[in-house]
Amino acid sequence: MIASLHRLYSFRRCPYAMRARLGILFAGLQVELREISLKNKPSQMLAISPKGTVPVLQLIDGRVIEESQGIMLWALQQQDPQGLLDTSVLQQAKALIEKNDNAFKPWLDRYKYADRHLEMTQLEYRQGGEVFLQALEALLANKPFLLGSKASVADIGIMPFIRQFASVDKGVFYNLPYPNLQQWLENWLEHPLFLQAMTKFTPWLAGDSTVTFPLSKDLNFT
Numbered sequence: 001m002i003a004s005l006h007r008l009y010s011f012r013r014c015p016y017a018m019r020a021r022l023g024i025l026f027a028g029l030q031v032e033l034r035e036i037s038l039k040n041k042p043s044q045m046l047a048i049s050p051k052g053t054v055p056v057l058q059l060i061d062g063r064v065i066e067e068s069q070g071i072m073l074w075a076l077q078q079q080d081p082q083g084l085l086d087t088s089v090l091q092q093a094k095a096l097i098e099k100n101d102n103a104f105k106p107w108l109d110r111y112k113y114a115d116r117h118l119e120m121t122q123l124e125y126r127q128g129g130e131v132f133l134q135a136l137e138a139l140l141a142n143k144p145f146l147l148g149s150k151a152s153v154a155d156i157g158i159m160p161f162i163r164q165f166a167s168v169d170k171g172v173f174y175n176l177p178y179p180n181l182q183q184w185l186e187n188w189l190e191h192p193l194f195l196q197a198m199t200k201f202t203p204w205l206a207g208d209s210t211v212t213f214p215l216s217k218d219l220n221f222t
């Protein structure tokens with residue numbers, strides 16, 4: 001019998017939900033997972049978060065965190081064995097995540113769905129997004145992670161979006177002059193906690209038995 005757990009509404013392919021799941025994994029927490037389908041959002045999720053986006057975390061005490069950054073930070077504030085919230089880089093990390101969400105993401109969406117945004121060409125959208133890629137490339141010039149020699153919340157908060165940018169056209173991405181960023185992305189794609197964050201779950205239906213994330217067999221005791 002599983003004691004009461006915080007409950008995460010998530011969608012596997014959503015980059016915002018990925019950063020929330022990465023936060024939970026790096027914190028070494030376990031939550032109840034409700035995988036959703038964006039086309040058929042559960043009424044239980046909409047009741048606690050009417051804006052209808054994932055991820056949403058419902059805490060045991062009833063509080064609801066309905067922004068991915070908030071979930072990531074909350075998880076790592078509970079425990080942070082790898083120091084992703086290192087105070088020496090935290091403000092810089094938050095600023096970089098804001099840039100990702102507010103400046104880069106709109107270019108990414110238009111690059112990905114250029115056929116729905118005919119005001120500019122796909123190349124122009126890609127180049128708009130590359131301004132952020134260039135900034136990341138410069139940060140990675142002399143260190144393995146965005147803000148130093150170890151991972152910070154900036155890496156896990158931004159990585160899912162760079163993955164999505166690369167996936168629009170991998171041939172194009174890997175031919176861009178950003179070798180440090182390409183290597184950084186490759187390293188993250190192979191990271192055991194990222195692989196764990198991408199575990200497949202079938203969408204939750206009322207009455208299903210509790211599913212945990214990570215699955216108990218995958219819990220890390222390191």
Ligand SMILES: N[C@@H](CCC(=O)N[C@@H](CS)C(=O)NCC(=O)O)C(=O)O
Binds near residue numbers: 014052069
């Ligand atoms: N600002 C939100 C954005 C989350 C978001 O936009 N998630 C997308 C999926 S990637 C979503 O749920 N969209 C609602 C929909 O497509 O109906 C956050 O950081 O959590």
